[in-house]
Amino acid sequence: MEKNEIYRRLPRVDSLMKEKETEELVKEYGYDCVLDAVRRALDAAREELGYCAADAEEELAETLGRSLSGIRNKIREILCRENRMNLIPVVNGTGIILHTGLGRAPLGREVLLHAGQVTGGYSDLEFDLETGKRGERCLNFEETVCRVTGAEAAMAVNNNAAAMLLILSALASGGEVVVSRGEMVEIGGGFRIPEIMELGGAALREVGTTNRTCPEDYRRAVCQETKAFLKVHTSNYRIIGYTRETTLEELAELKEETGLPVIQDLGSGVLVDLGKYGLAREPMVQESVRSGADVVSFSGDKLLGGPQAGIIVGKKKYIEKMKRHPLARALRIDKFTAAALEAVFRQYLDPEKATEKIPVLRMLTRPTEEIRADADNLAERLRTSIRKDAPDGAEGARITVEECVSRAGGGSLPEQDIPSYAVAVDPADIPAGELAARLRRLELPVIGYLSGEKLFLDMRTIGEKDAGYIAEVFRGGEILRKEAR
Numbered sequence: 001m002e003k004n005e006i007y008r009r010l011p012r013v014d015s016l017m018k019e020k021e022t023e024e025l026v027k028e029y030g031y032d033c034v035l036d037a038v039r040r041a042l043d044a045a046r047e048e049l050g051y052c053a054a055d056a057e058e059e060l061a062e063t064l065g066r067s068l069s070g071i072r073n074k075i076r077e078i079l080c081r082e083n084r085m086n087l088i089p090v091v092n093g094t095g096i097i098l099h100t101g102l103g104r105a106p107l108g109r110e111v112l113l114h115a116g117q118v119t120g121g122y123s124d125l126e127f128d129l130e131t132g133k134r135g136e137r138c139l140n141f142e143e144t145v146c147r148v149t150g151a152e153a154a155m156a157v158n159n160n161a162a163a164m165l166l167i168l169s170a171l172a173s174g175g176e177v178v179v180s181r182g183e184m185v186e187i188g189g190g191f192r193i194p195e196i197m198e199l200g201g202a203a204l205r206e207v208g209t210t211n212r213t214c215p216e217d218y219r220r221a222v223c224q225e226t227k228a229f230l231k232v233h234t235s236n237y238r239i240i241g242y243t244r245e246t247t248l249e250e251l252a253e254l255k256e257e258t259g260l261p262v263i264q265d266l267g268s269g270v271l272v273d274l275g276k277y278g279l280a281r282e283p284m285v286q287e288s289v290r291s292g293a294d295v296v297s298f299s300g301d302k303l304l305g306g307p308q309a310g311i312i313v314g315k316k317k318y319i320e321k322m323k324r325h326p327l328a329r330a331l332r333i334d335k336f337t338a339a340a341l342e343a344v345f346r347q348y349l350d351p352e353k354a355t356e357k358i359p360v361l362r363m364l365t366r367p368t369e370e371i372r373a374d375a376d377n378l379a380e381r382l383r384t385s386i387r388k389d390a391p392d393g394a395e396g397a398r399i400t401v402e403e404c405v406s407r408a409g410g411g412s413l414p415e416q417d418i419p420s421y422a423v424a425v426d427p428a429d430i431p432a433g434e435l436a437a438r439l440r441r442l443e444l445p446v447i448g449y450l451s452g453e454k455l456f457l458d459m460r461t462i463g464e465k466d467a468g469y470i471a472e473v474f475r476g477g478e479i480l481r482k483e484a485r
């Protein structure tokens with residue numbers, strides 16, 4: 001048979017499109033998508049035939065037979081694959097709570113519910129229910145933030161980087177801002193204090209040294225051009241040893257003398273005392289406000305455990321000035337974020353409840369014994385699951401429970417090793433790296449990490465539902481088999 005003749009045996013696009021099965025697909029995916037999938041499935045079949053030598057009759061016939069019988073499945077497969085979202089949920093087995101790659105803070109159920117209700121219909125986002133007239137955006141949210149932090153006024157923008165940009169642009173553009181050389185922070189992802197300063201149109205006036213900066217250094221730097229003092233929380237590194245840091249209280253005294261505002265970039269916005277849970281103490285927003293900072297900014301999706309946002313709290317006169325700045329309009333948050341932020345801040349009105357309800361805090365403060373029990377439980381379920389329905393009764397992998405270390409992540413609590421427990425999988429027939437890759441390719445991917453020759457799943461960041469799912473994934477040990485899946 002001629003090769004051209006073989007190609008002609010493949011079904012035509014229009015005849016495939018007319019089939020009943022294809023018509024069903026059109027109802028589900030739409031005509032254009034199905035047409036495209038049909039064309040691509042046929043292209044793939046032609047390509048495969050193209051690989052066969054022109055005189056290899058038997059091979060050609062066999063390949064054609066396979067294409068003909070598989071083409072409808074292929075079309076369905078293409079549609080399924082293309083129809084899957086690219087941004088999808090994953091199971092976090094890394095033990096890194098604020099994993100920037102995995103979306104930082106997960107939101108709690110009540111917060112999502114409220115945000116869903118507000119955004120699924122109309123809301124009073126910029127509407128005054130008393131007067132029936134246009135109102136100011138996000139006032140409800142600001143009231144709650146003030147109650148929790150004790151600040152006079154509050155606002156929120158896209159993220160903390162945006163908050164710093166707005167603060168500097170509104171309060172210090174065209175002038176100088178005094179910053180300690182020990183606080184020239186760079187955060188992952190291209191946020192650097194000197195650069196954000198330049199972008200905000202303010203000149204950086206560095207004072208002190210890397211390890212020591214005293215109030216006198218700040219005082220001496222003040223001149224005609226000075227617009228503000230800036231204190232940056234060194235959230236992702238520590239300077240230890242022979243050090244001297246100028247405190248907010250000391251800067252507040254300078255403020256009395258000079259009338260210049262004190263700005264603080266707090267990084268992670270912590271609203272509960274983490275020291276109570278045996279973790280390193282992070283400066284709390286409430287303390288900054290009490291210590292006399294005029295403007296404090298922090299992230300919504302770090303240790304606060306809310307949606308991505310940059311929250312700014314402080315003196316009313318400064319916040320008002322920022323709200324009137326044109327950048328405020330460009331950097332503003334949307335209604336989904338506004339609703340989620342208010343819901344999270346409301347949970348902080350009762351700090352005890354906050355640590356239960358806010359997933360980030362719950363994971364961070366989970367007792368180690370509880371994690372150990374979860375690990376034992378999942379390990380046992382995995383052993384049973386692998387054996388279940390396994391054709392040859394093979395073990396497939398050695399499952400153990402191991403001590404490990406969780407991290408806060410997101411550049412927070414940089415030195416804190418948080419003891420935890422992991423379920424470790426040591427596959428018998430494939431490298432652990434191959435198992436990790438297979439788990440990442442699941443419809444609901446599971447992200448673990450390699451340690452030694454084993455795949456670790458840290459139970460601190462794995463919930464009850466996730467555990468059940470992981471046990472299902474290992475059912476029959478299929479995922480551990482040597483042959484490629």
Ligand SMILES: *Cc1c(COP(=O)(O)O)cnc(C)c1O
Pocket residue numbers: 159160161162185187191232233234235236265266267268298299300309310410411
């Ligand atoms: C994380 C961080 C930022 C940036 O916050 P985003 O919300 O990620 O934009 C800025 N400053 C400090 C000190 C930080 O820790």
